[in-house]
Amino acid sequence: MKSTPLQTALPSDNHALALGFSGTLGNIDAYISAVNRLPMLSHDEEISLSKKLRENNDLAAAQELVLSHLRLVVSIARGYLGYGLPHADLIQEGNIGLMKAVKRFDPDQGVRLVSYAMHWIKAEMHEYILKNWRLVKVATTKAQRKLFFNLRSHKVGLDAMTPAQVNELAKTLNVKQEEVIEMETRLSGRDIALEAPSDNDDEKFAPIAYLSSDMQEPTKVLEAQHYDKLQSEGLEFALTKLDDRSRRIVEARWLANDDGSGATLHELAAEFGVSAERIRQIEAVALKKMKGSLAAYA
Template sequence: MKESPAQAALVPFGNSAMALGFSGSLGNIEAYISAVNRLPMLSHEEEVSLARRLRDKNDLGAAQKLVLSHLRLVVSIARGYLGYGLPHADLIQEGNIGLMKAVKRFDPDQNVRLVSYAMHWIKAEMHEYILKNWRLVKVATTKAQRKLFFNLRSHKESLDAMTPAQVDDLAKSLNVKREEVIEMETRMSGRDIALEAQSDDEDDKFAPIAYLSSDANEPTRALEAQQYDRMQSEGLATALGKLDARSRRIVEARWLANDDGSGATLHELADEFGVSAERIRQIESSALKKMKGTLAAYA
């Protein structure tokens, strides 16, 4: 059976990993965990020596040994995040990425064990993965919300809503506002809703897709809007440009002078040009007919 991308990525260095302790098929998570738990751990002296070889000589073989010897740490940390309902293999995969970042940045002269340094990077990658994938809509975007997200589940004593006293205690211990605790608890306890109805009966009209969709972006309407905008700008300017000066003045004064459509009257324009109101009407009618023909190309 072909391995999934998550399973294939669990072993960071492929065949090299096999040579350092992996054996048999790693096509499932149980086999992977069993394999990493059999990998030898490094002494402090070995860890420092390998880290210096990586830092000073860019020795990728040393980096492999450092990563492989700490894969069991990633498995252990990932087990603590299974309560979020995400695949164990995916959590381990993200943790392995964090471990490799830690190995790359590790300074052996700081007198700190890699296991302590790497925990931050491993958890950071897992946290990011959980926040992106736990729900379609992100539930934690600020620092305070992230703190709440990863602490609220462990502070709740049951599945029931938190009491006011519990909300106050948690807000105080995490140094956040009680309103933020209430909001995060509401968001985490809410269930996911299918965007589209799961049946073909009358319930379809109550599915979110029925009232969240917008006609504004429907292709036909969008095309019509573009054509209208083009006609309003380019088309109108072209049509007016084909009129003689008097006809253009009459059309603009009658129809384009004010946004509310209250343009000049026939008699006002008759006085301006020294002709009868009927003559102004005839000029206007002829001009509008000519403009209509021009604008037809933009419709």
Template sequence: MKNPSVNTALMPIETNALALGFSGTLGNIDAYISAVNRLPMLTHDEEVSLAKQLRDKNDLGAAQKLVLSHLRLVVSIARGYLGYGLPHADLIQEGNIGLMKAVKRFDPDQGVRLVSYAMHWIKAEMHEYILKNWRLVKVATTKAQRKLFFNLRSHKEGLDAMTPSQVDALAKTLNVKREEVIEMETRLTGRDIALDAPTDDDDEKFAPIAYLSSELQEPTKVLEAQRYDRMQSEGLESALSKLDERSRRIVEARWLANDDGSGATLHELADEFGVSAERIRQIEAVALKKMKGSLAAFS
């Protein structure tokens, strides 16, 4: 979330720089609003003339006058969004950005007053700011969800959960599914929960981080497990198939006969094949080396 400090959200404005009614440097939100409300409003003819100067001659002075004369509109709109618990100064700042975008795109030949045209841009910037900063996790991402988010807050009565009849009525009014209304209300009434451990010393309490995370579900662990399972099945069978019959028998008897790893001894296999225990060890070493090369393709 942005720093709520007014000094960073609302840039100080000097009388000499604007010569449009500000008196001194504005250092707090109340002084800013008071100064904005004292700025003169433009007549329709003045507005059209300034807009044409900006469009045809890129006159930044004209743009400044158009912006300044509509700052009170931003303040008025921002006041309507104070219920979201975000700093008033930040809301005004975002609205001012929308106002400047509107002034840049305003066409005086359309016959529409700037105040009507700018409202869309001002609200759009405020909406974007609210959705990004109201919660750590976004509550609305699609255009339809955003519309439902703001309409639901204005239609919802109090803090109590909506009744089925209220849900149905609102879904009909907004032309959305009742399931979507229920889901958005759940998002609105939910709250952010810290994942870190609690600050007290109560051993009986656990923060969500203690039970939401699991090493078994960690991506690298999952990939390792999948790779190991594949090596145990496809890889092992493929490696064994490349050994001669005696070598395969020795490896299976030594390492794969029992799950606990208690396979045949070198002497037992030596008696079976009529060779020395050392010879069995040599055959085993060569077979394991060959298998390691085959298993490399599955790692």
């Protein structure tokens, strides 16, 4: 977390300290406890402070408005803990929304700040959740966002939704049944650590062990392509540089069968009417010449 919720929401001055903040609150539980002890504002006090902020840009009035509604942020953040994100981070994002609400609040509209601020607080938390809940975005349209934040409350228990429940939710939220099924599947999934959490032999088979592949590394791919080319075009090029007898010997000895069980020296010696040692010498010279041809081709 970049900073504590207290650091985001509160200037460090004597007024804040007098309201119960020591200036050294780093623990989330201590922060929540201190927030809940802050005094609430009456409707008249709220209007007076809001007008001071609008007409005179009174930052002390803005601070008091923010302080008195921090408990609202804590309460709203508690409702989003099911997404597995840090409580303190949710509060921090909500505090940003609260400050935006205080800045834009119009006391002449006859609406209490608490009602107006809820929209801004939830909007900031929603944005944070959608960006950080999973590495891959799970909701990109307005309808998908609505589905994302309503699916949990519409599900009954931990079992998968029945076709009737899927159909009902799709109609309620005005989305396709396929989108409901897909979102439920993604929400019910679990993040898995790529690396094993310990050196325990039973836990060493983490995804990183079987997801990684050296063969997909660019250099390895190029090497494999180069090798395949040498095995086909390069080999054919090298064979064309041999005389007929040398080519016949090399092909019979090494290229006749895929399992490497080619002709023997004695079989070729009988075919050409020479000794087995002479066949071995011709083969050695031919292979050396092919090696030079392959190097030139590469």
